[in-house]
Amino acid sequence: MDHLEIFKALSNKTRLDILNWLKEPEANFPGQEAEGFQHGVCVGQIWQKAGLTQSTVSEYLSILQRAGLVKSTRVGQWTYYQRNEETFQVLSRLVQSEI
Amino acid sequence: MDHLEIFKALSNKTRLDILNWLKEPEANFPGQEAEGFQHGVCVGQIWQKAGLTQSTVSEYLSILQRAGLVKSTRVGQWTYYQRNEETFQVLSRLVQSEI
DNA sequence: TAGATATATCGGGAAAAGCCGATGTGTTAA
DNA sequence: TTAACACATCGGCTTTTCCCGATATATCTA
Numbered sequence: 001m002d003h004l005e006i007f008k009a010l011s012n013k014t015r016l017d018i019l020n021w022l023k024e025p026e027a028n029f030p031g032q033e034a035e036g037f038q039h040g041v042c043v044g045q046i047w048q049k050a051g052l053t054q055s056t057v058s059e060y061l062s063i064l065q066r067a068g069l070v071k072s073t074r075v076g077q078w079t080y081y082q083r084n085e086e087t088f089q090v091l092s093r094l095v096q097s098e099i
Numbered sequence: 100m101d102h103l104e105i106f107k108a109l110s111n112k113t114r115l116d117i118l119n120w121l122k123e124p125e126a127n128f129p130g131q132e133a134e135g136f137q138h139g140v141c142v143g144q145i146w147q148k149a150g151l152t153q154s155t156v157s158e159y160l161s162i163l164q165r166a167g168l169v170k171s172t173r174v175g176q177w178t179y180y181q182r183n184e185e186t187f188q189v190l191s192r193l194v195q196s197e198i
Numbered sequence: 199t200a201g202a203t204a205t206a207t208c209g210g211g212a213a214a215a216g217c218c219g220a221t222g223t224g225t226t227a228a
Numbered sequence: 229t230t231a232a233c234a235c236a237t238c239g240g241c242t243t244t245t246c247c248c249g250a251t252a253t254a255t256c257t258a
Contacts, residue, residue: 007109012246016102019198025169043205056247058206077204079253088194096191099109099118101232112215132252155217157236176225 001068003099006091009067014050015060019069021049022083023060039073100167102198105190108166113149114159120148121182122154138172139181 009015021028025037029045047057061081064070068087073080108114120127124136128144146156160180163169167186172179 002116004110004112007115008245010106011103011110014246016106016198044203052150052246053248054205055207055249058103059247062206074254079205088198092191092195094204095187095194099115099187107215113216143233151216152218153235154219154237158217161236172225173235178235 001087001090001094003094006067006069007086008062009069012060014057014062015054016063017094018046018050018060019064019083020058021046022081025082039080040070042078042080044078046081100186100189100193102193105166105168106184108168113151113156114163117145117149117156118163118182120145121169121180122125123182128183138174138179139169140178141177143177145180152166 047054070081072085128140146153169180170183
């Protein structure tokens with residue numbers, strides 16, 4: 001749990017947006033409804049919604065993952081990302097009492 | 100309450116250190132014991148402990164203040180800084196439920 | 199096996215942040 | 229009112245982050 005790495009990951013508008021979108025995949029990624037959201041949302045859906053290039057969003061997802069804020073699952077040729085709520089809980093407590 | 104501004108302010112090792120030191124002024128700034136800690140710790144104490152220049156630390160304190168993480172009090176020629184605990188509480192709840 | 203598709207990684211130019219020394223501003227003491 | 233002190237701001241160099249296009253890798257389909 002590297003505070004600094006987490007805060008850096010959270011220091012970007014687009015990355016905050018992505019985390020927020022992932023709170024409600026059904027509402028924010030209707031394009032993936034057919035496939036379902038068991039493992040989260042695939043990269044293609046996210047980068048189109050973000051309005052940035054595929055490479056940038058892929059990098060952003062890596063940054064979020066290294067910080068522990070999301071986790072990924074590979075299914076066939078798709079990689080699905082979802083929030084790692086545990087980290088948010090721990091971070092919340094940390095902000096309250098340790099920082 | 101600008102999340103992004105807060106996370107950016109927290110994205111620097113020295114600034115995190117400063118916030119941490121300000122949790123226990125008595126323990127971390129013995130050089131100011133004579134004057135007391137009613138309004139926090141003055142800039143001179145902080146920049147010497149940080150090991151960076153006065154100008155840099157002054158700027159860092161401004162960044163922390165703009166983010167709402169510290170507040171300052173001018174007394175004579177000194178400016179004292181202390182943590183703004185309210186912001187940490189709000190941020191903690193925000194991380195838990197809104198981000 | 200070849201081609202298409204989804205994602206990751208690489209190289210790099212532009213913008214922002216890190217940090218410094220120099221200088222400006224407000225306050226106190228002589 | 230001058231000098232000294234505490235702090236803030238400015239200009240600039242260096243490092244990091246932002247974000248792109250190009251390319252590599254993995255998987256699936258024909």
